[in-house]
Amino acid sequence: MPEAHFQYDEADRALLDRIRERLQLSSRDEAAEWLVKARLRRAAMKLTGRGRALYPVGRGER
Known part of the structure; x- marks a missing residue:
């Protein structure tokens, strides 16, 4: 997956430090990633009414 780098004010x-400490993450980038994934989960839930995986799911694997 491509990585994006951002400058934070x-x-x-x-904000990222508070999230990092609360969730015991190791970096601000991990906190930012957590925020993005949380927002995507909420948007997917609102759109479909169901939770959706945020990772690739193999086809035919059980």
């Missing part, structure tokens, strides 16, 4: 860094 002071408010962003403070």
Whole structure:
């Protein structure tokens, strides 16, 4: 998966640090990734009414 790099201002860094500490993540980037995935989950739930996987699912594997 491609990686994106962002510059954070002071408010962003403070928010990411609070999330990082609360979830015991190792970096601000992990906190940002968690925020994006959480938002995608909520959007998918709102759109479909069901949870959806946020990772590739193999076909035919059981």
